Amino acid sequence: MRAARKVLAWEVRNLVRSRWVIGYGLLFGVLTDALFRFGGAGDRVVVSLLNLVLLAVPLVSAVFGTLYLYTAREFVELLLVQPVGRRPLFAGLYAGLVLPLAGAFLLGTGIPFLAHLGPAALVHGAAPLLLLTGVLLTLVFGAVAFVVAIRFEDRAKGLGAALLAWLAAAILYDGVVLLATVLFARWPLERPLLVLMALNPVDLGRVLVLVQIDAAALLGYTGAVFRRTLGGPWGTAAAAGLLLVWVAGPLALGWRGFRRKDF
Amino acid sequence: MTAPVLRLEPGGAATPAHAGARLEVAGLRKRFGRLEVLQGVDLALVPGRVTALVGPNGAGKSTLVKSVLGLVRPDGGVIRLDGVPLGEDPRPRGAIGYMPQLPRFPENLTGTEVLALLRGLRGAAAATDETLLDRFRLRDQLGKPVRALSGGTRQKLNAAIAFLFQPRLLILDEPTAGLDPAASAVLKDRIRELQGRGRTILLSSHVMSELEDLAQDLVVLIEGRVRYHGPVRDLVQRTGLHGLERAVAALLEAGRP
Numbered sequence: 001m002r003a004a005r006k007v008l009a010w011e012v013r014n015l016v017r018s019r020w021v022i023g024y025g026l027l028f029g030v031l032t033d034a035l036f037r038f039g040g041a042g043d044r045v046v047v048s049l050l051n052l053v054l055l056a057v058p059l060v061s062a063v064f065g066t067l068y069l070y071t072a073r074e075f076v077e078l079l080l081v082q083p084v085g086r087r088p089l090f091a092g093l094y095a096g097l098v099l100p101l102a103g104a105f106l107l108g109t110g111i112p113f114l115a116h117l118g119p120a121a122l123v124h125g126a127a128p129l130l131l132l133t134g135v136l137l138t139l140v141f142g143a144v145a146f147v148v149a150i151r152f153e154d155r156a157k158g159l160g161a162a163l164l165a166w167l168a169a170a171i172l173y174d175g176v177v178l179l180a181t182v183l184f185a186r187w188p189l190e191r192p193l194l195v196l197m198a199l200n201p202v203d204l205g206r207v208l209v210l211v212q213i214d215a216a217a218l219l220g221y222t223g224a225v226f227r228r229t230l231g232g233p234w235g236t237a238a239a240a241g242l243l244l245v246w247v248a249g250p251l252a253l254g255w256r257g258f259r260r261k262d263f
Numbered sequence: 264m265t266a267p268v269l270r271l272e273p274g275g276a277a278t279p280a281h282a283g284a285r286l287e288v289a290g291l292r293k294r295f296g297r298l299e300v301l302q303g304v305d306l307a308l309v310p311g312r313v314t315a316l317v318g319p320n321g322a323g324k325s326t327l328v329k330s331v332l333g334l335v336r337p338d339g340g341v342i343r344l345d346g347v348p349l350g351e352d353p354r355p356r357g358a359i360g361y362m363p364q365l366p367r368f369p370e371n372l373t374g375t376e377v378l379a380l381l382r383g384l385r386g387a388a389a390a391t392d393e394t395l396l397d398r399f400r401l402r403d404q405l406g407k408p409v410r411a412l413s414g415g416t417r418q419k420l421n422a423a424i425a426f427l428f429q430p431r432l433l434i435l436d437e438p439t440a441g442l443d444p445a446a447s448a449v450l451k452d453r454i455r456e457l458q459g460r461g462r463t464i465l466l467s468s469h470v471m472s473e474l475e476d477l478a479q480d481l482v483v484l485i486e487g488r489v490r491y492h493g494p495v496r497d498l499v500q501r502t503g504l505h506g507l508e509r510a511v512a513a514l515l516e517a518g519r520p
Contacts, residue, residue: 002383003384006380006383006384007380007384010369010372010376010380011369013371013376013511014370014371014372015370015371017371017408018371026444071367072367072369073367074363074366074367075367075368077295077334077363078330078361078363078381078424079384080333080334080358081332081333081334081356081359081361082353082357082381082384082386083353083354083355083356083357083384084353085351085353086353133453198496260336262295262329262334262335262336263329263334263335
């Protein structure tokens, strides 16, 4: 794993100097700080930030990740020519892509929470789960970027596929679920909805945060079921575990493609 | 049996004069979808000689080179380096130095950091040859981020990296593209020096005068098959034409369907 560490260190050093990654962190920093200044209390800021996190984190991770991998392709080839196996290179490249993105998000969002509410805000309540959700979504959609960049030789097609993956997970899926809820309104949908939610990492992240705050009450009986199922420590751990499964799936696909790919 | 002659390499490492690697390619096949890019390529490169690889666009030159480098997985055939089949094990590739045509390094890293990464991947024990860094006067530029380097300077860095780990087999793809005449002369001199020390060198270029200048052997690849493999001089004599460019053009024309 020495090679993986070397590649990881190189990529982190390269990306923390990238103006896009710095801008991404600053964006979250400015928005979170502004919400505190104009919005008020912690939970209200979490709810306001949640939609931004659920839209922006998957979008940036998938699109930035895909474009970055296309740009880095010639250098990746140079690394593959060295006497190093593909497995450590893949591990280093993946970790080196997602860690700076997750770090920028964590710092951008976490520092304003720390500044306005103190260290306790990062330990208790919904804020740590919001941060966890953002990090896990970065890992999921960073892995999706690998799958896309390895699958499509053409950069434009790859970018289109990354956008489509984001659109499907962040927007279209909810539309389909909403339609199904309306169509089957007479049926008890709580359990099927729990299953449907587990099939989409963005929804999983949303529920993971919402059940921790009073806003869950606005969801009525369904919200109560969700809160009962996922609100406790075991439920939270199960939801986070499901998100980790969502990391493992695309990552395994990405590795399979990388191992077999003709560069 | 006489002991091999030893010469002192830059940096002080003693290596045998004939330290090149013998590359053998036998029955190499590769298909991309319906297109059979390599159709049973056979060739052998011997130490101490520069072999030019030429062919029209789409002939399979890049696929052949990438197969040797482990970037492309052949469908059939075998590639041996000093008799050892190249496969999943990446270690034999430590003997190969590669200079791609298009160098793209991480924009926010400095040249020093790029070199440090590659040294780190090779391990502390890897002997290095920094002659080209000095001859290109690159050291002053190494502290700058890659994005601040000119195209020519990046190409010099690219060349220096290919020669850095004292490769026994050197694969150069359009090595002088983007280099100014002075840098081009430095690189050609270095290629000749390494050839003189018995290294094996494979050179792919469309500049025939450059190949005529540097290469002793020639491989002409047309539609995934080797149409000529032998000394440059023999091809020129056989065709009776003046110069390598006309001889190769005649061969390509004859190989066209």
